[in-house]
Amino acid sequence: MKRILIHAEMARMDLKCKECQKSIAIGTLKLRIFLGFTDLHHFGNFHLNCYDPPVKHYIPKTDLVxxxxxxxxxxxxxxxxxxxxxxxxxxxIFSKSVNSSPSKYRRSWIEIFRFLDAVEVLKIYSQVNKEFYHISWDEELWHFYCLREYSKDLINNNEKSYRSQYIILRTECCNWCHMYLGGEYFYRCPLMGKPLCENCKTLKRFELMSKGEILGEFRINANILNIKFVEGCWGRKNTYRYMVEEAVESMCKRNKDFLIKILRENTNPILIDFIEKIDINKNKISIIDINQVIDEPRKEMCTMIYEYVKYGFHKAKLLKLLKKYYN
Structure with missing residues (x-):
């Protein structure tokens, strides 16, 4: 909808009306309208009764100066x-209210929402439309989320809404074991931004690892992994072991899929079979898999493929070798 800005003011000099070509007397009401850059003067002056807006639609008061x-x-x-x-x-035409009549599918949508993450329902799905917004406040749904993620003893059926209780439990319970941590013993982990109890901090998955330790154990440069680090003692940057393991597995899978896509285009079943046998959850691979490839050039290629999938090494060299091999 095209917007027209109307400047209404008192004439301070003798001007000519753009419409009737008659004089606009000093001290009388005039309208000053932007005519567009195609017009020689850009702006035109009009008597109030002479001006006829070119666009036939409602003019809000906010368009008046x-x-x-x-x-x-x-x-x-x-x-x-x-x-x-x-x-x-x-x-x-446009209702500003979020009120809406329940659709015949609301019951079905609530059942579907049970399979979703509660935080996604709060932050994302509640913004989709009015129907989803109302579902995101449904007490039955939040009662289900509370029971699914937290102990029955922590849920009070008489106080507050289940939605409010879930938010409180989410922010005041341990992120891993879901034990309630409210009060003086509350600690929010700077890496996850979520509460973590003292017992869970001793678990192996929450063991702190520096960039040097990641390189030593996984043979991977931490800079190529999408991991969050926090600065600890003596400027050492740390992250949790489980974050490293998840990032490494994700990187290996990504590298594996990338190579399989290239090799499928060139129809090489031997190398594809070799790549698919690489276990991205382990640090070793059977030497037999490489020795099964007969000729020496492909044996070298398999070694490079394995090191690229597992550690991200030799990408440029490997792509160059594959290009040379197929050309």
Missing amino acids: MRLDPENTKILNEWLENWNKNFTTPAT
Whole structure:
């Protein structure tokens, strides 16, 4: 919808009306309208009664720029009301309320939402439409989320809504064992941004690893992994072991899929079979798999493929070798 900005003010000099070509007397109400850059003067001056907006639609008061005394303001408002009464007010078309009648599918949607993550329902799905917004407040759904993730003893059926209780439990219970940590013993982990109890901090998955330790154990440069680090003692940057393991597995899978896609295009079943046998969850691979490849060039290629999948090594060299091999 094209917007028209109308500048209403008192004429301070003798001007000519763009429409009737008659003089606009000093001290009388005039409208100053932007005509567009194609017009020689860009702006035009009009008598109030001479101006006929080129676009036939409702003009909101926010499109008026007024510098008028009370008497002329009243005259301008009357002119605007007379113009707008011929058109539908936008407020009658677009409802500002989030209220809506339940659709016949609401029951089905609630059952589907049970399979979703509660935080995604809060942050994402509640913004999709009015129907999903109302579902995101459904007490039955939040009661289910509370029981699914937390102990029955922590849920009070008489106080607060289940949605409020879930948010409190989410922010005050251990992220791993779901033990309640409220009060003085509350600790929020800076890496996850979530609570973590003292017992869980001693688990192997929450063991802190530096970039040097990651390189030593996994033979992978931590900079190529999408991991969050926090600065610890003596400037050492640490992260949790489980974050490293998940990032390494994700990287290996990505590298594996990338090579399989290239080799499928060139139809090489031997190398594809070799890549598919690489176990991305282990640090070793059977030497027999490499020795099964007969010729020496492909044996070298298999070694490079394995090291690329597992550690991210030799990407440029490997792609060059594959290109040479197929050309």
